[in-house]
Amino acid sequence: MSLNKDGLNKKISIAVIRRLPRYYRYLADLLRMDITRISSKELSQRMGITASQIRQDLNCFGGFGQQGYGYNVELLYREIGNILGVSDRFTTIIIGAGNMGQALANYENFEKRGFTLIGIFDINPQIIGKKIRNVEIKHMNEMDDFCRDNHVDIAILTVPYQNIPEVAKKVASLGIKGLWNFSAMDLKLSYDDIIIENVHLSDSLMVLGYKLNERRKAEETKKAEEARKSEEVREAGEAKKAE
Amino acid sequence: MSLNKDGLNKKISIAVIRRLPRYYRYLADLLRMDITRISSKELSQRMGITASQIRQDLNCFGGFGQQGYGYNVELLYREIGNILGVSDRFTTIIIGAGNMGQALANYENFEKRGFTLIGIFDINPQIIGKKIRNVEIKHMNEMDDFCRDNHVDIAILTVPYQNIPEVAKKVASLGIKGLWNFSAMDLKLSYDDIIIENVHLSDSLMVLGYKLNERRKAEETKKAEEARKSEEVREAGEAKKAE
Numbered sequence: 001m002s003l004n005k006d007g008l009n010k011k012i013s014i015a016v017i018r019r020l021p022r023y024y025r026y027l028a029d030l031l032r033m034d035i036t037r038i039s040s041k042e043l044s045q046r047m048g049i050t051a052s053q054i055r056q057d058l059n060c061f062g063g064f065g066q067q068g069y070g071y072n073v074e075l076l077y078r079e080i081g082n083i084l085g086v087s088d089r090f091t092t093i094i095i096g097a098g099n100m101g102q103a104l105a106n107y108e109n110f111e112k113r114g115f116t117l118i119g120i121f122d123i124n125p126q127i128i129g130k131k132i133r134n135v136e137i138k139h140m141n142e143m144d145d146f147c148r149d150n151h152v153d154i155a156i157l158t159v160p161y162q163n164i165p166e167v168a169k170k171v172a173s174l175g176i177k178g179l180w181n182f183s184a185m186d187l188k189l190s191y192d193d194i195i196i197e198n199v200h201l202s203d204s205l206m207v208l209g210y211k212l213n214e215r216r217k218a219e220e221t222k223k224a225e226e227a228r229k230s231e232e233v234r235e236a237g238e239a240k241k242a243e
Numbered sequence: 244m245s246l247n248k249d250g251l252n253k254k255i256s257i258a259v260i261r262r263l264p265r266y267y268r269y270l271a272d273l274l275r276m277d278i279t280r281i282s283s284k285e286l287s288q289r290m291g292i293t294a295s296q297i298r299q300d301l302n303c304f305g306g307f308g309q310q311g312y313g314y315n316v317e318l319l320y321r322e323i324g325n326i327l328g329v330s331d332r333f334t335t336i337i338i339g340a341g342n343m344g345q346a347l348a349n350y351e352n353f354e355k356r357g358f359t360l361i362g363i364f365d366i367n368p369q370i371i372g373k374k375i376r377n378v379e380i381k382h383m384n385e386m387d388d389f390c391r392d393n394h395v396d397i398a399i400l401t402v403p404y405q406n407i408p409e410v411a412k413k414v415a416s417l418g419i420k421g422l423w424n425f426s427a428m429d430l431k432l433s434y435d436d437i438i439i440e441n442v443h444l445s446d447s448l449m450v451l452g453y454k455l456n457e458r459r460k461a462e463e464t465k466k467a468e469e470a471r472k473s474e475e476v477r478e479a480g481e482a483k484k485a486e
Contacts, residue, residue, distance in 0.1 A: 017453055021443065021445070021450065024449075084453050088452065098349075103341070103343035103346050180448060197454075202352050205353060206263075207257075208440040210263075210327050
């Protein structure tokens with residue numbers, strides 16, 4: 001739970017917060033298409049979330065929707081942006097410049113969302129000195145000095161699993177307050193003032209696997225049902241013949 | 244909503260399903276530590292989910308917990324694995340072998356979860372022929388033949404944003420039923436039988452930004468509160484002096 005201090009002084013659950021970036025993306029799409037208002041029903045169809053869930057989510061931070069009018073897209077977009085703090089700027093560094101680190105360094109989208117990459121660190125001599133979008137990959141042992149000279153809000157960790165505890169400890173000692181962790185290890189630090197988001201890509205893949213399985217099972221059930229029905233028809237036919 | 248057909252014939256909401264991989268990971272950790280049972284309270288402390296949420300989630304698919312005993316870790320681990328279908332095997336191909344594609348190709352974890360990478364495709368002549376974990380990067384124009392000769396369950400899309408509609412159409416025409424999409428574009432295909440999981444890395448980063456902001460605001464409020472208090476003390480002191 002978190003408190004939206006400058007707004008409505010109302011608690012917004014983290015589950016709702018986690019859905020906001022998605023609303024934000026959809027609303028941006030609508031604005032690009034010059035759609036200025038939308039009903040929860042239409043939004044529901046586009047997003048694949050129930051209309052009642054949408055109304056419940058958006059009511060959390062004030063009633064933007066008007067009965068029979070729908071939501072004002074731009075107002076809602078701006079308000080969600082405010083709640084998410086998209087106009088705030090954060091400085092980030094990437095620790096670990098393997099494929100994942102480099103892929104993230106290349107994501108222009110992060111910059112647009114207010115996350116500015118100012119440093120990349122690794123220990124591999126073969127890539128140190130290389131530049132990604134004008135940011136040079138530096139050796140890990142330069143990180144202390146770098147963090148003294150530059151304020152870093154977020155460290156993005158893409159180092160191998162086994163190195164995570166050590167690197168996380170280091171990051172904490174440098175006073176960095178946000179960790180975005182891709183190591184497949186759920187990071188828990190015993191530092192109260194560090195905020196961690198763990199990214200588990202395989203979780204999403206497992207959900208896809210689950211859905212594929214459900215689809216498979218549903219198809220098998222359907223086939224079995226059809227087979228049963230045609231068997232019934234056949235038996236009925238035979239019973240008729242026998243009469 | 245989806246129907247768990249071979250189990251309890253009970254609807255498990257997709258929101259619960261999305262949390263299951265996380266339970267699954269934590270339970271695996273417990274098993275590695277030889278912990279055989281755990282209360283919802285302990286699990287709650289480890290996972291940062293409320294105990295009542297845990298009880299509610301796990302009750303969805305049968306009562307594994309016993310009052311005063313807690314959950315049988317191994318039983319619960321196995322059952323969640325069954326629901327998620329972790330013993331099922333899926334074949335995957337990666338389309339787009341840039342940094343993100345190569346990072347995903349290198350994730351050994353996917354293999355462990357039942358997702359076997361059998362092909363990688365790109366159009367960049369400089370990387371075609373290169374092997375990642377024994378899988379050769381092939382040219383996109385070999386994809387048709389490849390998918391005729393090999394059954395592919397899931398295509399992982401890491402192609403640039405603008406190429407997504409074309410590539411997705413292609414994938415659909417090849418009869419691939421699952422799409423794991425990293426393009427930052429919410430993919431919606433007009434093919435009913437394709438299941439898509441869109442991954443939006445920046446969503447998670449925005450949640451981190453939100454949390455950092457909330458922390459910042461809380462600190463500012465605290466400071467302002469402290470300043471107000473010390474001001475009160477000072478004023479009280481002066482008032483006393485003036486008496």
